[in-house]
Amino acid sequence: MFITRFAPSPTGPLHLGHAFSAMLAHDMARAANGTFLLRIDDLDQSRSRPEWEAQIFDDLTWLGLSWPAPVLRQSTRLSHYRDALKTLWNQGFLYPCSCSRSDIRAAAAAPQEGAPLNGPDGVIYPGTCRPDTPPKGAMPQDTALRLDISRACKTLSSPLTYKEKDDIITPRNLPATVGDVVLARRDMGASYHLSVVLDDADQQTTHVIRGQDLRDATQIHVLLQRLLGLPTPAYHHHRLIRDDHDKRLAKRDDARAIATYRAEGASPQDIRKIVGL
Ligand code: GLU
Numbered sequence: 001m002f003i004t005r006f007a008p009s010p011t012g013p014l015h016l017g018h019a020f021s022a023m024l025a026h027d028m029a030r031a032a033n034g035t036f037l038l039r040i041d042d043l044d045q046s047r048s049r050p051e052w053e054a055q056i057f058d059d060l061t062w063l064g065l066s067w068p069a070p071v072l073r074q075s076t077r078l079s080h081y082r083d084a085l086k087t088l089w090n091q092g093f094l095y096p097c098s099c100s101r102s103d104i105r106a107a108a109a110a111p112q113e114g115a116p117l118n119g120p121d122g123v124i125y126p127g128t129c130r131p132d133t134p135p136k137g138a139m140p141q142d143t144a145l146r147l148d149i150s151r152a153c154k155t156l157s158s159p160l161t162y163k164e165k166d167d168i169i170t171p172r173n174l175p176a177t178v179g180d181v182v183l184a185r186r187d188m189g190a191s192y193h194l195s196v197v198l199d200d201a202d203q204q205t206t207h208v209i210r211g212q213d214l215r216d217a218t219q220i221h222v223l224l225q226r227l228l229g230l231p232t233p234a235y236h237h238h239r240l241i242r243d244d245h246d247k248r249l250a251k252r253d254d255a256r257a258i259a260t261y262r263a264e265g266a267s268p269q270d271i272r273k274i275v276g277l
Pocket residue numbers: 007008009041196209210214
């Protein structure tokens with residue numbers, strides 16, 4: 001069985017990097033006689049726009065991709081995310097955090113801390129709000145919740161592993177390299193890490209194909225799968241499409257938007273050539 005997905009956030013135009021990721025996943029699904037799913041990662045409702053979503057559908061169809069309906073939208077799944085958070089809360093793995101980004105930067109930059117280290121979500125959380133014992137009572141609403149990663153890792157009875165191509169990867173020392181990541185954002189009720197793990201499990205994703213910029217995040221996802229009793233898919237982290245200055249393409253790079261290439265008369269075949277497929 002081979003089920004993969006492309007999960008764009010409708011917060012900007014689809015650019016060359018997205019097109020590469022989507023076409024690669026689509027090609028790999030086809031080669032394996034499997035299924036390619038489209039998922040709309042619109043958890044961040046403040047930045048998601050229906051017009052970007054419509055453009056994503058249109059660009060992907062133009063590129064020759066197809067996927068089964070209905071398309072899963074994260075914005076419809078908040079109660080699932082909440083249920084998983086409650087499971088983790090009841091196991092004593094979560095704690096509320098009220099730190100702002102600048103609080104975290106200041107605490108991590110304090111002289112006794114040494115140079116601040118970066119993890120998949122930026123500066124590694126210095127632990128300001130982490131309690132010594134798991135908080136008691138009902139899970140609080142309207143606050144960010146962090147994963148006590150040391151506590152979680154201590155409960156593992158065997159090492160975390162996942163498959164990447166023919167290799168078995170064993171993420172190690174997550175407390176030092178990842179830190180206490182946010183699993184529920186105050187404004188969104190969940191975070192990317194939690195939602196992507198639950199969605200991939202519910203969609204029975206067997207192969208996650210995405211950019212190598214997310215390789216470090218994969219260790220968090222594998223840990224969450226273990227804590228929530230979910231299967232771990234195989235991962236394929238692909239090269240990133242870079243601009244002429246060797247910088248990673250960002251959503252705001254409208255010059256690289258598929259819509260721009262289309263307006264200039266490019267064909268889907270041209271796009272495949274440009275990204276090296
Ligand atoms: N919405 C995420 C992104 O666009 C999906 C990443 C993933 O494939 O897990 O980066």
